Amino acid sequence: MTGSSPLRVLVLEDRPADAELILYELKRSGYNYVSQRVDTQEDYLRAIEEIPDIILADYSLPQFTAMQALHLLQERGLDIPFVVVTGTISEEAAVETMKQGAADYLLKDRLSRLGQAVERALQQKHLRDEKRNSEQALRPSEDKFSKAFRISPDAIFICRLSDGRYIEVNQGFSRLTGFSPNEALGKSNLLFNIWANLEENRHFFKVMKESGEISNMEGVFKHKEGNVWIGLISARIIEVNEEPCIISIIRDITERKRAEIDLQRAHHDLAEAYEATIEGWSRVLDLRDKETEGHTQRVTEMTVRLARELGVPEEEIIHIRRGALLHDIGKMGIPDNILQKPGPLTDDEWVEMRQHPEYARMMLNSITYLRPALEIPYCHHERWNGSGYPRSLKGEEIPISARIFSIVDVWDALLSNRPYRKGCTEESVLEYIRKNAGTYFDPRLVDSFLDLYHKGVFNDTMIARMTRGGQSNGPRENGPIL
CATH class of the missing domain: 3.30.450.20 (PAS domain)
Incomplete structure (x- = not known):
């Protein structure tokens, strides 16, 4: 920081005591300097004619401002590092000052940063000088090529x-x-x-x-x-x-491009491995709970189709698909005697069963790759009127992916046979969904679902070919039997 020639410092400050504090901190930072203090535009214009090495300026003086001082420099084509040192300054004013060309700004109660700010401003000036010299060196001359x-x-x-x-x-x-x-x-x-x-x-x-x-x-x-x-x-x-x-x-950049291709290939392979892992997890859940066998693949395909028809961007549909595949991942934390119980659950068993969205959150939230897909596993049991779980979210507080999925999940559940009741007819399930629009389900999404259903949008999916013999997770989680 020190050198044979002292740093020439121009201080734009109306309070001599504040100027002394600034210069003291500059000296404490190791700078050898000579200084001049001014507080009017007239004195400032005379001072900058001598081209100081750096200007340390208060943001607002009684007769003058840092912004005016900065503009005067620019009007004269002078490239002098300009650092604002002020008592108070709004974030907007600070940003605007930097946009107008100030090298840095700091508050007077944070003067310990002054040495670093000055050093950085001088380095930036040095780089600008080097750039100008390099551009001049491009001009034809005997020594144009160094x-x-x-x-x-x-x-x-x-x-x-x-x-x-x-x-x-x-x-x-x-x-x-x-x-x-x-x-x-x-x-x-x-x-x-x-x-x-x-x-x-x-x-x-x-x-x-x-x-x-x-x-x-x-x-x-x-x-x-x-x-x-x-x-x-x-x-x-x-x-x-x-x-x-x-x-x-x-x-x-040949080697770099090869490395990029290798990296893209590795990323693609890793993504495929992740997808295979997700598919594997969903199959494990189906194998563990016979009542959900086949349910995951059906609701995933139908949810993706519905989201796409609703205009959800493809990059979001990727996460919706993963979330649908893993919507019941939290049930891995539910004991078998509850999960595989052939009849209705007791109140205490219901308390435990309703923990599975929380278990899903704990399992997936730490996995960066799957965090964007967490909305469905965590929120698909929330209800439009706020009566759902685990957080009693209401209306549009519920992520749209979970609102879409909840309709499809109930559709598949009520159509499917259970050990203790037969699956419902399509007409009765459609009526149930229609009746609970605005209560359990987003009414706008229900209208879209019913419209697309009657238009046959889902006919070419495996959902349309689902038989009553399929099994799912039934209405004990989603509502009364119709």
């Missing part, structure tokens, strides 16, 4: 816009294309085109002529020996001896 250019692993070259003749290439160009400088210089790129795809080459020159620059365009290039490689090319038009030319940089 050592860094010559030894860069990227292919860097300049060719004329008019005919594509190379006028400068670096070692990276020779390594990636196989053409030595003697082979390339003075020759048109049409003679030994480094592009593997001529359409990409034409597109490149078309964009260059129209806009004058390209940033990170991906293309396929070829080596002199015939092997191809993938590169990112950036280019802009410059003038060399008053003639328009293109300076281009191509970075070889």
